[in-house]
Amino acid sequence: MAVLHLVNRSPQESRALEDCLVRAGESDAILLIENGVYAAVKGGDSEAVLKSAMGRVRFYALGPDLDARGVETSEVAETIRIVDYGGFVDLTVESRLVQSWF
Amino acid sequence: MRSAPRNGARVRESLDMAMTAAAFDQAVRLLMLDDGVFLLKRGQRFEPNGLKPVAPLFEALALYDVEDVFVERESLRGRHLTTEDLVIPVRVVERADIAGLTAEHDLVISC
Numbered sequence: 001m002a003v004l005h006l007v008n009r010s011p012q013e014s015r016a017l018e019d020c021l022v023r024a025g026e027s028d029a030i031l032l033i034e035n036g037v038y039a040a041v042k043g044g045d046s047e048a049v050l051k052s053a054m055g056r057v058r059f060y061a062l063g064p065d066l067d068a069r070g071v072e073t074s075e076v077a078e079t080i081r082i083v084d085y086g087g088f089v090d091l092t093v094e095s096r097l098v099q100s101w102f
Numbered sequence: 103m104r105s106a107p108r109n110g111a112r113v114r115e116s117l118d119m120a121m122t123a124a125a126f127d128q129a130v131r132l133l134m135l136d137d138g139v140f141l142l143k144r145g146q147r148f149e150p151n152g153l154k155p156v157a158p159l160f161e162a163l164a165l166y167d168v169e170d171v172f173v174e175r176e177s178l179r180g181r182h183l184t185t186e187d188l189v190i191p192v193r194v195v196e197r198a199d200i201a202g203l204t205a206e207h208d209l210v211i212s213c
Contacts, residue, residue, distance in 0.1 A: 002201075002205055003201070003204060003205070003210075015136075019104070019135070019136055022197060023135070023197060023200040023201060023204075024201060025201030025202070025204070025205065026201070028201070096205075097204065097205075097207070097208075097209070097210050098210070099204065099210045099212060100212040101104075101212065102212065
């Protein structure tokens with residue numbers, strides 16, 4: 001994969017996720033971390049934002065950050081893969097570049 | 103650079119990093135997106151509390167051979183700015199070309 005984008009701000013509080021998605025390249029990966037994981041909750045306002053980029057990029061959410069915020073796996077959209085810290089490392093290694101959006 | 107922090111510390115540290123890398127013969131380019139374009143706006147003045155404007159810091163970049171400063175066209179347009187409003191010459195890049203521009207580099211640092 002080309003670029004791993006890290007988004008750590010809540011989608012309701014910041015435009016970081018949308019700003020990232022309009023510039024992300026084909027087959028890039030987006031990893032939601034910290035308050036960024038709130039974008040992974042299905043049924044919320046950010047679902048449409050994620051849908052707009054689905055197919056072009058892949059979405060991941062950091063499991064420990066979901067747990068810390070009380071977001072259950074059942075509340076996370078099926079299109080988002082949940083990774084642990086080891087998965088975070090794997091994504092980093094597989095990517096040519098890592099870019100943070102905050 | 104994607105935000106317009108008025109306290110200046112972050113801007114100053116980001117530019118220090120860019121100029122340090124350039125001093126060690128690394129090819130450095132800057133890309134201004136979103137509110138980051140405001141950092142370059144002409145006409146910034148001292149605040150009453152003595153805080154300095156940040157735009158003049160960017161004028162030093164050329165001395166360190168950091169001459170490639172890119173600005174996204176959509177970010178400028180959305181803020182009613184043109185390149186004429188900026189303190190340094192910039193290269194304008196389309197939003198659709200940002201991913202390709204990013205891919206040309208070995209390292210990306212978000213400031």
